[in-house]
Amino acid sequence: MFYRIAGQYKTSYGADYALFPIKQDAWLLALILVFAFVVFPLTASDFMFRALLIPVLIYALAALGLNILTGYAGQLSLGTGAFMGVGAYACYKLITIFPEMNIIGAIVLSGFFSAAAGVAFGLPSLRIKGFYLAIATLAAQFFLLWLFQKWAWLYNYNASGAIQVPNTQLFGVTITGAQAPVLAQYFFVLITVCILTAFAINITRGRIGRTWKAVRDMDIAAELVGINLMKAKLSAFFVSSYIVGIAGALFVFLWRGAAEADLFDIQLSFRVLFIAIIGGLGSILGNYLGALLIVALPVIIGTVPAAVGLPISSAMVEHLNTMIIGALIIGFLILEPHGLARLWALMREKLIIWPFPH
Amino acid sequence: MKMTFKTALLSTILAAGLAMPAFAQEVLKLPNMSYRTGPFAATGTPHMNGQRDYMTMLNERDGGIGGVRVAFDECETGYNTEKGVECYEKSKAEGALVTQPWSTGITLQVLPRTNVDAIPMYAPGYGFSAMQDGKTFKWAFNPPTSYWDGASMIMNAISDGDLANLKGKKVAFLHLDHPYGKEPLPLLEKLAADHGFELLPIPVGLSEMQNQSAQWLQIRRERPDFVVMWGWGAMNAGAITEAVKTRYPMDQFVSVWWGAHEPDLKLVGEEGKGYRALSWNFADPNAKLMQDVKKHVVDAGKSQLNQGAGEFESTPYQRGILMSVILAEAVKAAQEHAGTKMINREQLRWGLENVKLDEATLEELGATGMMAPFSMSCSNHTGHAGAWMVEWDGTKFNKVSDLLSADRAVIDPLVEKAAADYAAANQPWQMNEECTQ
Numbered sequence: 001m002f003y004r005i006a007g008q009y010k011t012s013y014g015a016d017y018a019l020f021p022i023k024q025d026a027w028l029l030a031l032i033l034v035f036a037f038v039v040f041p042l043t044a045s046d047f048m049f050r051a052l053l054i055p056v057l058i059y060a061l062a063a064l065g066l067n068i069l070t071g072y073a074g075q076l077s078l079g080t081g082a083f084m085g086v087g088a089y090a091c092y093k094l095i096t097i098f099p100e101m102n103i104i105g106a107i108v109l110s111g112f113f114s115a116a117a118g119v120a121f122g123l124p125s126l127r128i129k130g131f132y133l134a135i136a137t138l139a140a141q142f143f144l145l146w147l148f149q150k151w152a153w154l155y156n157y158n159a160s161g162a163i164q165v166p167n168t169q170l171f172g173v174t175i176t177g178a179q180a181p182v183l184a185q186y187f188f189v190l191i192t193v194c195i196l197t198a199f200a201i202n203i204t205r206g207r208i209g210r211t212w213k214a215v216r217d218m219d220i221a222a223e224l225v226g227i228n229l230m231k232a233k234l235s236a237f238f239v240s241s242y243i244v245g246i247a248g249a250l251f252v253f254l255w256r257g258a259a260e261a262d263l264f265d266i267q268l269s270f271r272v273l274f275i276a277i278i279g280g281l282g283s284i285l286g287n288y289l290g291a292l293l294i295v296a297l298p299v300i301i302g303t304v305p306a307a308v309g310l311p312i313s314s315a316m317v318e319h320l321n322t323m324i325i326g327a328l329i330i331g332f333l334i335l336e337p338h339g340l341a342r343l344w345a346l347m348r349e350k351l352i353i354w355p356f357p358h
Numbered sequence: 359m360k361m362t363f364k365t366a367l368l369s370t371i372l373a374a375g376l377a378m379p380a381f382a383q384e385v386l387k388l389p390n391m392s393y394r395t396g397p398f399a400a401t402g403t404p405h406m407n408g409q410r411d412y413m414t415m416l417n418e419r420d421g422g423i424g425g426v427r428v429a430f431d432e433c434e435t436g437y438n439t440e441k442g443v444e445c446y447e448k449s450k451a452e453g454a455l456v457t458q459p460w461s462t463g464i465t466l467q468v469l470p471r472t473n474v475d476a477i478p479m480y481a482p483g484y485g486f487s488a489m490q491d492g493k494t495f496k497w498a499f500n501p502p503t504s505y506w507d508g509a510s511m512i513m514n515a516i517s518d519g520d521l522a523n524l525k526g527k528k529v530a531f532l533h534l535d536h537p538y539g540k541e542p543l544p545l546l547e548k549l550a551a552d553h554g555f556e557l558l559p560i561p562v563g564l565s566e567m568q569n570q571s572a573q574w575l576q577i578r579r580e581r582p583d584f585v586v587m588w589g590w591g592a593m594n595a596g597a598i599t600e601a602v603k604t605r606y607p608m609d610q611f612v613s614v615w616w617g618a619h620e621p622d623l624k625l626v627g628e629e630g631k632g633y634r635a636l637s638w639n640f641a642d643p644n645a646k647l648m649q650d651v652k653k654h655v656v657d658a659g660k661s662q663l664n665q666g667a668g669e670f671e672s673t674p675y676q677r678g679i680l681m682s683v684i685l686a687e688a689v690k691a692a693q694e695h696a697g698t699k700m701i702n703r704e705q706l707r708w709g710l711e712n713v714k715l716d717e718a719t720l721e722e723l724g725a726t727g728m729m730a731p732f733s734m735s736c737s738n739h740t741g742h743a744g745a746w747m748v749e750w751d752g753t754k755f756n757k758v759s760d761l762l763s764a765d766r767a768v769i770d771p772l773v774e775k776a777a778a779d780y781a782a783a784n785q786p787w788q789m790n791e792e793c794t795q
Contacts, residue, residue: 047451051444149535149563159544159776160486160537162466166783178470179786256443258467260537262564263439299444313662314434315394 003351019201022352036190041183049182050255052296057193058250060291063275064200064284065243070273071281072204073236074216075125079118079137080244080272082144085264086114087245088252089154092163096156103168103175103253107192110249111242117144118241125233129219141266148261162260165253176253185254192250196243201284203239212236213282244272278329280339289340293332298325385429386422386689386701388413389449391460396436397567398591401616401674402460406432407663408678411655416686418654423686424693426700437591439463446471455706456480456685462538472497473788478707482681483615483638487541487769488776492711492739495777496790499710501684502732502743503638506772507764508614509542509586512636513549515747515762516584516612524555530582532573532589532597535561539588542614545772546586552768558582567593574600587613595622598630608632608750615639618748618755620672628752638745639680639729640757641673646724651679673748673755680729688713711736715743730761736793742766 020026090113121140167177214222279290413430433445442464487506533539550557609632618635692709732743747759
């Protein structure tokens with residue numbers, strides 16, 4: 001009914017390969033964007049912004065970066081947390097060394113640092129695959145974390161070993177630091193995420209994205225048809241780590257406000273990996289769905305007992321939360337091992353032919 | 359079905375949101391960020407229980423503070439800084455009068471925000487040592503004593519009052535590799551440079567807390583004259599059992615107050631004899647204050663504490679009680695000064711700055727000897743209460759020193775510099791211009 005495609009004729013190959021082959025998809029996206037850009041800013045509270053919307057966007061961006069590497073190019077990585085850290089520390093150093101630097105410039109540049117780190121640790125991917133590569137990227141995770149702890153220059157010799165985000169301005173509005181209004185931070189994150197998502201959609205649909213998919217599906221065959229494996233794999237590491245690095249910079253600068261090295265430990269890598277897997281590997285939409293499930297749902301569940309007046313202690317809520325989220329993850333994976341994005345794709349197909357089964 | 363569930367969920371959340379302001383008129387919201395889960399739950403839980411039970415006791419015995427009931431809501435963080443942001447925003451939206459971050463990491467995150475949002479931050483016995491400077495940290499309080507005070511007192515105690523005695527000696531500083539553990543390093547480094555002893559920082563990573571064989575191997579090799587421990591959670595128990603295993607002389611092993619934690623010592627019992635910790639509180643289950651808590655809360659079944667394990671008699675539980683005592687005294691002071699029962703955040707800030715816990719007040723509270731008297735002012739947000747050395751005799755801790763005090767002449771310049779650096783790094787920073795002391 002909603003997804004009726006009657007009357008939408010495709011008269012060229014171009015139309016068949018369009019970003020939105022069905023008009024309703026475009027409408028749906030427009031609706032979501034209206035919510036993100038207009039409805040939420042008008043209605044949401046500080047709590048909703050800081051505990052739900054901003055973290056969901058940032059985690060989705062990190063998962064998007066990882067998804068390019070793991071979902072599109074087929075290179076398993078467990079170093080996401082550390083690459084986020086590289087982005088965050090690079091942004092911090094840039095802002096403190098050049099205080100007059102524009103925050104956009106610092107964030108854009110900090111992505112290149114993590115991209116460089118990603119490429120360096122991606123080199124083993126030319127020789128090893130699968131779980132062995134995962135272990136190589138695990139080395140990146142541990143090494144970089146150790147570096148964040150021991151290299152005092154990175155945190156400007158702060159006594160606590162933590163980085164503190166200074167107040168910086170953009171067009172006269174404070175964007176980072178404690179003085180920043182949450183609405184400005186939200187829009188900054190939202191616009192960054194939108195731009196990078198558009199970039200990711202385009203790059204994965206184009207020539208580069210197809211070489212990645214060819215490498216993922218069978219690297220020997222890809223090499224035989226003339227794809228340069230080194231270029232394909234390293235470019236995937238570069239683009240992926242770039243996006244992850246920016247997510248890391250946003251993570252600390254636009255959300256947390258302060259960070260110690262332990263923040264970027266393996267738990268963070270796993271969290272982002274889970275978002276990507278549960279959302280759906282090889283999909284852009286999946287990252288957002290996964291982030292909603294992993295990041296936003298616990299927060300929402302946590303507020304339920306208090307809201308309905310159940311006298312449950314907060315520690316118990318936390319335990320219940322872990323159990324519910326765990327059960328949901330297992331449930332979703334049994335229901336649809338290819339992730340939430342695939343679940344949505346099936347629903348959409350059914351909606352298109354609904355109410356006729358054939 | 360799915361839709362109805364969602365609508366129900368949404369409507370309850372909405373209804374709760376609407377109902378919130380109605381409640382806010384009747385209670386004093388003094389929430390706490392707790393961690394009864396995760397790797398630090400072992401030390402967290404008794405403190406949380408203590409803090410909670412004193413507030414419950416006030417509600418039961420006196421009907422709250424000044425006749426207004428206290429809403430002591432907990433927000434579970436699991437010591438995770440990510441949850442800290444969520445809990446802070448949540449309590450802020452609910453109209454909390456104070457924020458208690460309960461972790462140096464969360465403190466660092468929340469500190470700049472409290473200065474903008476104008477919410478008092480209460481970090482008893484932890485947090486950032488430079489918070490002492492009330493002119494810079496207008497909204498942050500860390501009574502009764504700071505980590506730098508603690509480090510100074512420990513050094514004074516192990517050198518028998520004269521740091522010159524440490525010349526040529528070696529002091530290992532076994533600490534959690536986390537903002538909290540690194541906090542006393544600047545002071546210790548300065549003391550080491552001034553008095554010619556060798557400082558050997560030995561960090562323990564979060565993943566190594568329970569297996570410190572590498573650290574203790576290093577201690578065995580280096581043979582330091584003293585080991586000073588800045589540990590937390592599972593790390594303390596790990597260090598104490600390793601120390602026993604490697605036969606490190608217990609009388610050279612000293613911890614900050616979080617190490618005065620009976621369950622950790624009970625693991626080694628007799629073999630832990632001689633272990634010392636600096637503690638700003640001393641457990642006295644027979645004090646009138648504790649008896650009141652027992653009568654109104656514990657025996658009434660309103661406490662979450664583990665009665666079988668002797669938690670009521672333990673130092674950390676009673677430390678938690680005292681943390682709430684200080685906060686409640688601040689609320690009382692604020693109510694008297696403002697002439698209203700329902701104080702706001704600014705009034706509570708005034709109350710915290712004017713906490714006067716002298717001997718007479720402690721006597722009146724029934725807490726004589728449980729902690730040292732202190733008072734705060736607009737320029738002094740720590741209060742600098744003294745602390746005692748407590749020593750493990752195989753079954754319990756005993757006071758083995760007079761009231762120790764920190765070396766102000768060394769700490770104050772460091773505080774001044776750290777506070778100035780902090781304000782400079784966080785420009786524009788709101789200072790307390792009215793304070794002229």
